[in-house]
Amino acid sequence: MEEVNRVKLHGIGANPYSKRVELALRIKGIPYEYIEEDMSNKSQLLLKYNPVYKKIPVLVHNEKPVVESLIILEYIDETWKNTPQLLPDDPFERTKVRFWANFIQQELFEAMTRVVTCGGEVQAKAIDEVHEKMKVLEEGMKEFFPELAALGERAIPPHDKLVALLKVVRENALKVSSST
Numbered sequence: 001m002e003e004v005n006r007v008k009l010h011g012i013g014a015n016p017y018s019k020r021v022e023l024a025l026r027i028k029g030i031p032y033e034y035i036e037e038d039m040s041n042k043s044q045l046l047l048k049y050n051p052v053y054k055k056i057p058v059l060v061h062n063e064k065p066v067v068e069s070l071i072i073l074e075y076i077d078e079t080w081k082n083t084p085q086l087l088p089d090d091p092f093e094r095t096k097v098r099f100w101a102n103f104i105q106q107e108l109f110e111a112m113t114r115v116v117t118c119g120g121e122v123q124a125k126a127i128d129e130v131h132e133k134m135k136v137l138e139e140g141m142k143e144f145f146p147e148l149a150a151l152g153e154r155a156i157p158p159h160d161k162l163v164a165l166l167k168v169v170r171e172n173a174l175k176v177s178s179s180t
Helices: 016-028 044-049 069-079 091-117 120-144 147-154 159-179
Strands: 007-011 033-036 058-061 064-067
Touching: 007 016, 007 044, 016 069, 016 091, 044 058, 044 064, 058 069, 064 069, 091 120
Parallel strands: 007 033
Antiparallel strands: 007 058, 058 064
């Protein structure tokens, strides 16, 4: 007999798209198995579940894959109707949630990209911007999800660890490009 709600998430540690899905699963109280992927050596399961884009995150619910983080969030909300809802029924309230999703995509991810792709003074400013935008995001999310405060550090990765990871990614990219 098939297990009713077997959930697996294929992702990468501090990847913002993966974290978006992890946060939704935690807010909804959905137990899941996390599978760390190595994008330089993609697993056969990742290629099977996302043959078009071959990227993370991939949510697998009872062996049925769902891809693309925003689509996954809608799937989670529509499949697990328990509270809190990720997207409210009220159209105006839904726009506020979509605003924050857009903020993450356009503001936070852009700053994170500058940490990885830039150096020196530009990178230092980008690091400050990541910290600032993470604080804005955390405060904004509390309006929608009071449960977030109860999750504490488990809800969003610590800012310093996230920035450190971005720096490592940049250093590794520079090493690879200088060796070719």
